[in-house]
Amino acid sequence: MKREIHRLQVIMIVFLGVLSGMVLSACQGRIRDQHPGAVQVRIPMYSNNAYKLQTIELISIDDMRTLGGWAARFFLSPTLSRGKLVGMQPQINTIRTESGEYIATDSFSLQLLTLYAHMEKLTLLDDELGISRGDESREPRTVAIKVNMMSESGQPDSDNARYNGKLDAFLFAPYLREDLPLTVNAGVIAHEHFHSIFYKTVIQPLGDKYPGPDGNLHGNDQKLLKHFGFEEAASSENVGLLSERDIYHAVLLRGLNEGLADIWGWLYSDDTAFVRRSLPQVEESRTLSSGELKLKSTKELRAQAQAYHSWGNSNAVSYELGSQYGRILFASLNQFAGDPVKMKEMKKKMGQKINSALQKMTIHFQSLPGDEMMTTEFFLQQLQVEIPEVKIEYKAAK
Amino acid sequence: MIKFFVLILSFVCSVSQAQQENTPQVFATVGPEFRSERNAEQNVAPKQMTSLSLGVGYSHWIYFLETGSFEETSGNSSLLVKRKFENYLGGVIFESETIFLKSKPFLAGLFGFSRELIDTTVTGQTTNDVSRPYWVGGAGTGLRLANINPIWVSIEVRLVFSEHQDPSPSVGGLLRLGLLL
Structure with missing residues (x-):
């Protein structure tokens, strides 16, 4: 019995040693995950x-x-x-290969890693283009994942992404489809990134002059903020007080915002049909390389904006106008498609x-008379x- | 790492001294092992794998090799990640003569490595990757039903450390069913 107790003591001592070594080893592993x-x-x-896997x-x-x-x-x-x-804050799971590359070990980690990579590349692109977001200290962009947003119909939103200027945040609802x-x-990420550029270049400087209830880019954001409990911003009492001129300008600026965001998506990704890869149901209306090069006239847009606004669906007119802007600008650059170097430069x-x-x-x-x-x-x-x-050509409706 | 090997060596030496001149017995078991792992959403979720062990026993001492693995798939048909986790361990069990709850208590020590095989499918194209080996070690304690030789039935609680896993250490459990011939 004494001999057995002695053996157990030896074993316990060895175990403690082994455990210390393991703790040390585990800690070293954690340190290796930090990569300045x-x-x-x-x-x-x-x-x-x-879409293919690439090393970035x-x-x-x-x-x-x-x-x-x-x-x-x-x-x-x-x-x-x-x-x-x-x-x-989520944490991602990765492995490191013998060649030193990090590989995500689950789909969610892979999505976050990819999203991070695009946020970094888009920030560097802003620098290259000389676009300032008024934040020289390089604060990380706020990106919210699996956000509980509400759709137009008041149902939990899914398969959607948006930028919210008030929060200066990118919001991604859960993606439930089988597509990308x-x-x-x-x-899509570059599209949303452009909304942040538009917000800081147009909406913020216009302040109270921006024709809309609170400068949000999407009508949905009213409901989104309400869902978050942001009652003050979600108040839509003044929506009904918008003049016909304000409604027109709201639809025009929203359309321009959407159209330029589509172009930004293409400029960044080289993909003319990026929306369809994730949302195939909007293929026809949002593909840059198809459709006529026509633009709604001021008169036409004014009438449509008023009519659709009274039906509570002026977003549809904005998206239609946005697609027109997007296609016109895409076609103007596509003149250089035969010369990749010139195309890149343009x-x-x-x-x-x-x-x-x-x-x-x-x-x-800002200087427009009333x-x-x-x-x-x-x-x-x-x-x-x-x-x-660059020749910007289109057919203006009368 | 050198310190770690020295510790293991001293452990094996102490074991050798204690060996008796009994006929060695072959040991083979299979059973489910449970570990915990933190996912990207920070939830600690249990993972179940099937562990196979093969070893040789001298009186109180059993030396064994153990392997276990599990697979999981995440994502949708456009972005699919299949992960296979594999464990390769060597270990020692010291079994007490004392009978407790009709069982013999034991202590176990293990050391080895794990690796992960990742198949990532993006819009139909699959790429395969293998991680470098990650060191794994652990200690466990358990009970083996006594007096039912040659059948081995034991339950074990483990504390597993790894340079890669989170949380580390993680608490796990293992049920072994097999033979000690």
Whole structure:
């Protein structure tokens, strides 16, 4: 019996030693997950008309486990508190291959890793194009995943992404379809990113002059904010007080915002049909490379905006107008399709000039007399002045 | 790591000294093992794998090799990630002569590595990746039903450490069913 007790003591001592070693080893593993510097990740990227896994270098990641870095900060199913999103930060699961690449080990981790990569690349693209978001300290962009939003019908929203200017946050509802998740769709992410540029270039500077209840980009955001408990912002009491002129301008600016966001999605991803990859039901209406190059006249838009607004569905007119802007600008750049080098150069220039044309349009809009309206053609005319080497052609409706 | 090997070596040496001149017995078991793992949504979820063990026993001491694996799939048909987790361990069990609840209590120590095989399918195209080996170690304690030789039935609670898994350590459990011939 004594001998057995002695043996057990020996074993316990050895066990304690082994456990200490293991704790040390586990801690070293955690330290290895922190990477102040470039890391290689394998994520789905668009190339040659399809999404394929590619190795991408990320330069902003500090911690692979929490996806900490200057490009994005994620919140999982957040709530709203005092006007800010609050919620848990997700952690991703990855393995590291012998060659040092990080590979996500589940679909959700892969989606977050891809989304982070796009946020980093879009920030770098902004830098390249000289677009300032008024935040030189490089605060991470707020990205909320699996957000409990509400649809137009008041049902839980899904398969949707949006940017909310008040929160300065990208919001992704759960994706339930069998197609490409929105969180890995480069075009969709760039589309939403453009909304943040538009918000800071047009909506914010216009302030109270922006024709809408609270400067939100989508009508849905009223319900979204209400769902979050943001009652003040969700108040729609003043919606009914909008003048006919305001309704027209709201539809025009929203349409321009959507159309330019579609172009931004293409400029960034090279994918002309990025919406259809995740939402095939909107293929026809949102594909940049199809359809006539016509633009609604000011008169036509004014009449439609008023009619649809009274039916409570002016978003449909905005999206239709947006698609027209998108197709016109796509066609104007597609003239260079035969020369990839020139095309790349012109796409970059178009990105820069869209931003400067928007700034000029905002100044023009602020100076408009109370009885005058900005025409549907104004932005395109302004852009044509900015980028004379690109022929912006379309058929203006009478 | 060197410190770790020295510890393991000293453990094996202490075991050798204690060995008696009994005829070695072959040991083979199979059974479910449960571990916990944190997912991307920060929930700690249980993972079940099937563990196979093969070893040799001298009196109180049983040396064994163990392997276990599980598979899981996530995503949709456009973005599918299939993960296979594999465990390769070696270990030692010291079994007490004392009978407690008609069972013999034992202590176990294990050390080895795990690896993961990831198949990522993006719009129909699949890419296969294998992780580098991650060190795994652990300690466990359990009870084996006594006096039913050559049948082995035991239950074990484990504390498993790994340089890769989260949480680490994780608490797990293992049921072994097999033979000790």
